[in-house]
Amino acid sequence: MLLLLVSHIDAQEIDTLIMESDSTDVFFEKIRIDNSVAYRNESTGEIINQAEYTLLCEADIPEDGSDHNGHNHYDYWQCDKINPYKDVVLSTPFKIEFDQETFTHPIDGKIVVTSRFGRRRKGPHRGFDIDLVTGDFVRSVLLGKVRFVGYSRGHGKTVVVRHANDVETVYAHLSAYSVKINDVIKEGQIIGFGGNTGNSRGSHLHLEVRYKGVCIHPEYVFNFDGSNSINGSELWVTNGWKSPRMHSSYRKSKIKPLANETVALDWQKNEPKYHKIKRGDTLSQLARSYSLRISEICSMNAISRRSILKIGQIIQIR
Numbered sequence: 001m002l003l004l005l006v007s008h009i010d011a012q013e014i015d016t017l018i019m020e021s022d023s024t025d026v027f028f029e030k031i032r033i034d035n036s037v038a039y040r041n042e043s044t045g046e047i048i049n050q051a052e053y054t055l056l057c058e059a060d061i062p063e064d065g066s067d068h069n070g071h072n073h074y075d076y077w078q079c080d081k082i083n084p085y086k087d088v089v090l091s092t093p094f095k096i097e098f099d100q101e102t103f104t105h106p107i108d109g110k111i112v113v114t115s116r117f118g119r120r121r122k123g124p125h126r127g128f129d130i131d132l133v134t135g136d137f138v139r140s141v142l143l144g145k146v147r148f149v150g151y152s153r154g155h156g157k158t159v160v161v162r163h164a165n166d167v168e169t170v171y172a173h174l175s176a177y178s179v180k181i182n183d184v185i186k187e188g189q190i191i192g193f194g195g196n197t198g199n200s201r202g203s204h205l206h207l208e209v210r211y212k213g214v215c216i217h218p219e220y221v222f223n224f225d226g227s228n229s230i231n232g233s234e235l236w237v238t239n240g241w242k243s244p245r246m247h248s249s250y251r252k253s254k255i256k257p258l259a260n261e262t263v264a265l266d267w268q269k270n271e272p273k274y275h276k277i278k279r280g281d282t283l284s285q286l287a288r289s290y291s292l293r294i295s296e297i298c299s300m301n302a303i304s305r306r307s308i309l310k311i312g313q314i315i316q317i318r
């Protein structure tokens with residue numbers, strides 16, 4: 001007997017996934033049956049397994065999956081997760097390339113930034129928040145193909161578009177979608193409507209820029225000052241341009257595009273480094289392992305020698 005084991009649903013799997021298929025506006029809900037993932041067709045109640053679901057969403061990918069550059073643009077082409085690259089480790093610096101110099105703003109009208117990529121009180125923020133009114137158009141910044149249309153508790157209703165250079169843009173907290181998985185969309189095409197779904201307080205667009213699952217500082221890539229320019233045809237991403245803790249979400253970081261590997265390696269050498277406090281860590285031990293004086297650690301972090309280190313606390317060590 002098929003039994004829905006509610007208690008076996010793990011936190012990651014609770015997110016309801018809604019997928020519209022090509023012809024008939026079919027919605028699927030991601031569920032768990034006997035500890036494996038399945039999908040329920042919301043209109044007919046039919047339940048299909050992961051393999052059948054995958055076939056359904058990958059239906060129109062070319063047989064060899066490759067594009068004109070010969071590289072496989074459809075690697076990790078999964079339409080059931082915002083991030084299918086969980087097992088990919090990218091070492092920094094890495095390169096992203098653009099064959100055009102401009103992009104289209106994701107919303108019409110003036111961009112009002114409400115929170116940037118960086119640290120904030122609640123923890124790291126990996127996106128770029130733009131104020132909007134629920135129902136406002138949200139547009140794809142570049143030409144691309146829709147890889148994900150669905151709901152997650154954090155991001156709310158979300159569309160992920162993969163672009164020709166494998167960069168993906170993520171549009172979160174939408175109120176509604178206007179594209180389907182596998183749609184090829186033009187630059188500036190409306191992908192959905194702004195909203196306040198998921199973990200969001202007040203209507204806004206949370207825009208992420210990702211490369212193989214790694215969130216990159218959106219302003220490192222795209223200039224939102226009105227010029228609509230992309231910061232370079234070749235952009236090297238160092239540790240700092242993918243780490244929210246090196247930026248404040250409350251003020252704009254100085255953007256320094258790194259156009260080749262040499263300057264990127266050089267830049268990365270001077271970026272700050274951090275240590276996350278584990279059980280048993282002490283200031284003197286940290287000083288020893290990073291060849292620093294205790295006083296140097298204290299001044300870098302504005303703490304005193306007598307400060308009590310908390311587990312999970314982030315300490316700058318360079």
Ligand SMILES: [Zn+2]
Pocket residue numbers: 115125127128129205206207
């Ligand atoms: Zn955000």
